[in-house]
Amino acid sequence: MxxxxxxxxxxxxxxxxxxxxxxxxxxxxxxxxxxxxxxxxxxxxxxxxRDDLLTQAGSRIHARLVPAPETVDAAMRPEPNRALVTELMKWLVRRITAERTGYLALLELRLEATRRPALQAELTRVVRAELDENVRFHLASGLPGDADTVLVLYLAMTGVLLEHFTLPGVLSEEELDRIVRTVVDAIVPAA
Missing domain, CATH: 1.10.10.60 (Homeodomain-like)
Known part of the structure; x- marks a missing residue:
């Protein structure tokens, strides 16, 4: 190699x-x-x-999607409350929109993983580790809610992003912003 x-x-x-x-x-x-x-x-x-290429591409996508630590630090300066979670989710949508190619490729990899056990195992490992890190970060940051809050928020936002990227005409930018607020308000406790 x-x-x-x-x-x-x-x-x-x-x-x-x-x-x-x-x-x-x-x-x-x-x-x-x-x-x-x-x-x-x-x-x-x-x-x-090809399996090696698919697996390494999946790892690279995740590396491209992770924000730089200094931008996370800047985003976390406000008080840790539901309003901050809303802003973080809007930031997530903006970041993923800026990395649209990577997100679409990730969706392709997820579909391909249903047919390739090794790829499925690797994507599962990476996504699970990221989800665990998100839970740890959320709790350590004092943001409202518990581990289940993070899990449900993750699943809801995954659905919003899937809709936004695969059928971009379904949600206008104003609706997308409103849906993000609605998702956070429905899932994240006020205090």
């Missing part, structure tokens, strides 16, 4: 672009090489097989 980490990252970013544009069926080494602008056969030097 090739050891150039910058090249590997560029290939994974190209794979994410291919997943978002063409779906999992369109993800081939040849398509990744073409999207990355590298000679044919390059990606096969970095990934053992």
């Amino acid at each position: 090739a050891r150039n980490p910058e090249r590997r990252t560029a290939l994974l970013d190209a794979a994410i672009d291919v997943l978002a544009a063409e779906g999992a069926r369109g993800l081939t080494f040849r398509a990744v090489d073409a999207r990355a602008g590298v000679p044919a056969g390059t990606s096969s030097n970095y990934f053992a097989d």
Whole structure:
């Protein structure tokens, strides 16, 4: 396997672009090489097989979706209350919107994971670890609610984001903002 980490990252970013544009069926080494602008056969030097490429692309997507610690610190300056949770969920929508390609690729990977046990195991591990970290962060930050609050909020926001990205005309920007507030108000206790 090739050891150039910058090249590997560029290939994974190209794979994410291919997943978002063409779906999992369109993800081939040849398509990744073409999207990355590298000679044919390059990606096969970095990934053992298509399953390896899919799994590493999933890990890369999650890395791209995680906000920088300093932006999290800035977002957490206000008092930890339901209004802050609402702002954090609006921030989540803005961040995911800015990383639309990655989110669409993640949706493709999730569908592909229903047919590939190794990919499903890896995505499950990563998503579960992130969910556990979100619960830990929520509780440690003094935000209102408990672990179940975080879980239900996660599931509700996943549905909102799925709707927003797969059928963008269903919710206007104003409706999206209102739905985020409604979700938080329905799930997160006031105090």
